[in-house]
Amino acid sequence: MNSIEKGSMKRGEFLRSLGLSTSTLMAFYCLGTTMTACGSKDDDPNPNPNPDPGTGGSGITGTTSGTAINFTVDMTKSPYDELKTAGNGKVIGDVLVAKTSGGSYVALSKICTHEGNEVRYRSTSNDVFCQTHGSTFSTSGAVTNGPATTPLKTYNITVSSDGNTLTVKA
Ligand code: FES
Numbered sequence: 812m813n814s815i816e817k818g819s820m821k822r823g824e825f826l827r828s829l830g831l832s833t834s835t836l837m838a839f840y841c842l843g844t845t846m847t848a849c850g851s852k853d854d855d856p857n858p859n860p861n862p863d864p865g866t867g868g869s870g871i872t873g874t875t876s877g878t879a880i881n882f883t884v885d886m887t888k889s890p891y892d893e894l895k896t897a898g899n900g901k902v903i904g905d906v907l908v909a910k911t912s913g914g915s916y917v918a919l920s921k922i923c924t925h926e927g928n929e930v931r932y933r934s935t936s937n938d939v940f941c942q943t944h945g946s947t948f949s950t951s952g953a954v955t956n957g958p959a960t961t962p963l964k965t966y967n968i969t970v971s972s973d974g975n976t977l978t979v980k981a
Pocket residue numbers: 923924925926927928941942943944945946957958959
């Protein structure tokens with residue numbers, strides 16, 4: 812019987828027909844299982860609707876997360892051009908960068924000191940807010956409303972003389 816008819820041969824039959832050993836066959840099976848488990852991005856049950864640009868995104872150069880924060884933001888590029896306007900904030904990696912309603916730049920940890928959720932800059936009250944349990948922080952990181960009791964970590968932030976580049980450092 813010729814079992815190599817188009818589409819009728821199973822993978823194991825095909826591999827055995829090549830005269831491969833049992834251990835080699837197991838390697839093929841494992842590889843097939845591993846590759847299936849990898850899936851594709853389309854299989855992600857929890858896709859992030861607001862992906863973090865992180866390092867390497869257009870307009871960001873350097874390290875945006877971890878303990879060695881040190882990056883630059885090119886504010887001539889979208890969406891970072893919004894940071895030229897007072898009252899706007901953006902999360903870049905682990906850092907919340909904002910141009911306050913008063914026009915100064917601030918950089919703080921995006922991680923709420925209460926239970927670690929992400930904070931946001933609010934232009935209406937010129938503060939930093941965690942919507943999870945309602946903690947608020949000043950733009951210099953001080954707790955202004957609990958339940959958080961520990962200030963947000965702050966980073967050094969400078970703007971270039973032409974106003975186009977921010978540098979954020981730990
Ligand atoms: S995690 Fe931010 S207030 Fe609770």
